[in-house]
Amino acid sequence: MMPEISLNVLDVAENSIRAEAKLVQILVTVDPDRDQLTIQIIDDGKGMTEEQVAKVTDPFFTTRTTRKVGLGIPFFKLAAEAAGGSFQIKSVPGDGTEVTAVFGLSNIDRMPLGDISSTIHTLIVYNPQTDFYYRYSYGSSAFELDTRQIKEILGGVPLDTPEVSAYIKEYLEENKSETDGGALI
Amino acid sequence: MKSLEELNAIRNKVRARVDLRSEDENQTRVVVGMATCGIAAGARPVLNALAELVAEKGLKNVAVVQTGCIGLCRFEPIVEVLEPGKETVTYVHMTADKAKEIVETHLIKGQPVIKYTLSAAEK
Numbered sequence: 001m002m003p004e005i006s007l008n009v010l011d012v013a014e015n016s017i018r019a020e021a022k023l024v025q026i027l028v029t030v031d032p033d034r035d036q037l038t039i040q041i042i043d044d045g046k047g048m049t050e051e052q053v054a055k056v057t058d059p060f061f062t063t064r065t066t067r068k069v070g071l072g073i074p075f076f077k078l079a080a081e082a083a084g085g086s087f088q089i090k091s092v093p094g095d096g097t098e099v100t101a102v103f104g105l106s107n108i109d110r111m112p113l114g115d116i117s118s119t120i121h122t123l124i125v126y127n128p129q130t131d132f133y134y135r136y137s138y139g140s141s142a143f144e145l146d147t148r149q150i151k152e153i154l155g156g157v158p159l160d161t162p163e164v165s166a167y168i169k170e171y172l173e174e175n176k177s178e179t180d181g182g183a184l185i
Numbered sequence: 186m187k188s189l190e191e192l193n194a195i196r197n198k199v200r201a202r203v204d205l206r207s208e209d210e211n212q213t214r215v216v217v218g219m220a221t222c223g224i225a226a227g228a229r230p231v232l233n234a235l236a237e238l239v240a241e242k243g244l245k246n247v248a249v250v251q252t253g254c255i256g257l258c259r260f261e262p263i264v265e266v267l268e269p270g271k272e273t274v275t276y277v278h279m280t281a282d283k284a285k286e287i288v289e290t291h292l293i294k295g296q297p298v299i300k301y302t303l304s305a306a307e308k
Contacts, residue, residue, distance in 0.1 A: 002225055011224045018253065072221040122229055126236070126251055143186060153192045155200075162240040163195050174187045 001075055004114025005039065005103070008076040012041050012099055013123050015072060017130050019045030021096065023148075024123070025133040028116060030105065030185055032139055036085070037103040037113065037185065044096040053091050076101055083110035105185075113185040117172035120145070124168060128159050134172075138180035145171065213247045213292065214267040215239070220254035226261035227280065234281035235264070238288040247292055260303060266291060275303040 002008045009026060016024045021043035029038040048056065055061040057077050062070030076099070077087040084104030091097040103110045120134050124147055131151075135144040150159070150168070157164060217223070217232045236249045257263060260277035264287070267273050274297045276287060283301055291297050299305055 007224050007229065010219075010229060011221050014219055014224075014251075014253075070221070071225075075221065075225075118229060118233065122232060126232065126249075149189065150192065153189060154196050157196050157200055160236065160240075161199050162237075163199050164192070165236075165240070167192060167195055171187045171189075178186055 001079065001111070003111065005037075005079065005111050006114035006116040006119040008072075008079060008101070009039060009041065009116065010119040010122060011072045012076055013043075013119075016041065016043035016045050016097065017123075017127055019043060019047070019097065021045035021130060023131045023133065026120065026123075026135075028113070028134075028136045030113075030138040030180060030183075032105065035105045037105045037110070039101045039103075040098065042096065042098045047093040047095050047097055048091040049093055053089055056089060057087075073099075079103070079111055083107040085110075117169065117176055120172055121165070121169045125160050125165050136176055136179055138183065141179045143175040143179050145175075211246060211269055213269070214265075215247060215249045215292070216252050216265040216267065217249065218253070218255060218261055218263045219251040222254055222258035223261045223263065226278075228262040230281045231262045231264065231279045231284050234284040235288065238285060239292070242288065242293065244288075244292060257303070260306060263303075266297070276301045277303050277306045 002011070013024055013026060023044050025040070025042040027040040031038070056073050059071050059074045073089070080087045080101040080103050084107045085102040088100045089097065116136070120132070124132050131147045133144065133146045135142060154164065159165065159168070215235055217228055217235065219228050219232065232249065232251065239247050239249055255263065257277070262279040264276045264279050264284070265273055266276070266287070274291070276283070276298070279301070287298055287301070
């Protein structure tokens, strides 16, 4: 198991990058009224066949050759279902994959969301060839970050330039705490 | 809320200094395993620490990059240092603190930190 949900997000988004996605959308929705935390990871990568989708939650299925087990998706599914939630994957070959995990927000068995800003920062800064759209919402407040917009402003200055990397980290952290008022999630 | 306005100022400030880095042959590559095994074992802070230190020390000839699973899951987090013309050094069970030592001793002074390597762990 992953000790925090943000690490599942990092892991599953890395799958999207390996599936040659050009754009990865990560939507984190905290809904205290419905007592739900919903994570969606939507990519436009190469997608999976129905057969692969059916197998992907099986730990003994993987496409890699360096080891025989693939625990990324099973971990994420287990974390959601153990917390009174649900888990779904939709995929179309050539179109992309959409992973949705819903967690019971107040469920005692829910792992903490953890450092989601660090996950998003890591994805953005070290995968400059992939675009990311991130939206974090808490109740009726929300903020977003779109790397297509950022790259347009930067005009060729790399995302891993120390000042740019630090700015992205601050942007994510400050806007998150303004959005959720510093709630422990 | 922080806006993207500030980014304009940052771009103008750094643009003059940033020479578009090319992937030349003399570059040292520091490769961090970021598959499920690496992430579960704590690779995210290791990757961030390495990248931050390399930037902070101004090591222009070093690129910190990610890779998938290399099949040594029980040794994760794993960091490989690939220097041109030298044997690859594989560091295992990495932490952010060990990363600091590796930047200072291996990447700056050129001496691999033997005690953190795979061959030391296997003994």
